[in-house]
Amino acid sequence: MTDKEEKRFREKVKAIQDTMFVIGGKWKLPVVLSIYNGNKRFNDILNSIPKITNRVLSKELKHLEENLLIRREVVDGYSVKIEYTITEYCLSLNDVVKPMEKWGKMHRNKLRGLS
Amino acid sequence: MTDKEEKRFREKVKAIQDTMFVIGGKWKLPVVLSIYNGNKRFNDILNSIPKITNRVLSKELKHLEENLLIRREVVDGYSVKIEYTITEYCLSLNDVVKPMEKWGKMHRNKLRGLS
DNA sequence: CAGCATCCAATCAGATACTG
């Protein structure tokens, strides 16, 4: 690698690692998708995702809120509610998530074909 | 969510988690990119990625090989060499990685704009 | 050179119970 290539390479890596930090891990995208699909309440989200625990969900929600992907709202009413919704900004993730979904399906078939 | 929506949702989540399993984590994509950029030898790859350790690199290489993204070759010569190269199949990752790179850059600017 | 083995510290994550 030349110096120029090296510099570009490091920038790429950084950008990708940034993305991974925000949406990486087992649960972050499932949580986003769950909310996107209409689940607003903590327990609804919790129950919609197999095997996630409240402890982990709590942390993921905080992380996603800090990264502007979801919004946490206290809704006043007969009894106070908490509601999570995705942000407009979150929709930009579509460009990342859709290819991931497609690739995941393709890859599963690829591996199946071999074994 | 209706039952139909729920089923689709779970399939999406699964596909995405599959992808995350293959290329998720801090190092997998940087390793792929490093090899893509021409680094073939273990120590070259090791030195091209800041802060990765040989222990971790070793594991990542194995994982990537098992998932058909890279190829490990023993090259016989004056002294035996090991060479890593990306596979043809690996190129399909471009559809996933490029959006991630783009999004990562965009997101960094977004967050910067707020603080 | 290309890793593996070992030790050890830190983090993560499940289970469970508890609070406003």
Added chain:
DNA sequence: CAGTATCTGATTGGATGCTG
């Protein structure tokens, strides 16, 4: 309902040294 607190076992990852 929407979490937090605590305890604990499991996993990860750095540092280092060793091997063929």
